[in-house]
Amino acid sequence: MVLTLLGCSLSAVADEEVANVQTSLKPGDLVPDFTMPATNGFGQRLQEARGSYLMLIWLGNCDECSERLVRYQLLAESLEIEGLKGWFVWTPKGKRQPPNMRLPVLKYEEQWRQSWTFSDRPAVMLINADGRLDHLLTGDLRDNYQETEQVVMRWMSKGRDYQRPE
């Protein structure tokens, strides 16, 4: 049988292993790869989003918190044509239910060695096409929406606005 090896996208479970909690990510950092299952479809791998802009929204305490996220979803969908993807990351706790969204809702579970979570939730990460963190907005998602929208608009219009330090 001829082996069709899929290279990095399908192989090497071991090399995907990263620390489970990220505490020190800051703008300019390369965001470590992850793969997480989704509550509403296929799992997502960060590396597969390379080449697109990604708005990664880490949810805090969320029990069917769809209402809180609708504006973020609309923002991501309105900019999808310009290459923006939007993913939510939800962490199950007790009897909490995930939000019901059209965009992928990833589920962080410790059992998956190739996934990690961000300590400072809720947070919005804007990750550029190279996989680098351009903007990090932490704090309540409702309070931060206006600022997030402005930053995203500016970010998308300028393209990559973060210059790597020499």
Added chain:
Amino acid sequence: MKYVLMLALFFAGYATAEDAAVREQVMTAKEAVLELNRDLYELERELLSPATTRAAFHITLNHGEYFEPLAVELSVDGQLELQHLYTERQVKALRMGAVQPLGDLNLAPGKHDISVTIRGVDHQGQGRELAITETVSKTGKPLIVELLIVDREELQSARLQLKYW
């Protein structure tokens, strides 16, 4: 003047020949280094995963009309050893005939219980789980196992089977 020109041409030709010899030596040295590197890599593989304990697991999806994998977990003797989460792109690749190397393990010769659970969805979008447990005898030769997801047309479902290469 004529002699000076001839002398210059002679030395130029000599220098070119010398350069060629050096280039050849460099190429030979590079080839030797590459060969050594390959030998070291093979030696490392032999040491880390010798044939007597090597067990490799691969996954394939035959058609995949009635089952789409989302996650796989493989346990040996009750111990979770390998796991993988699938993205849409990866499932597409499997459908196109790709063979996914799930991972290599070191298993001592003897009998081992291998349990595989693959979670996914069926053709109607309903959650499904394919599971299998088999006892395998590991000999001194490498164990290569294919986890094969096969469609069962008559039942409009899929099943999981282990194939030993």
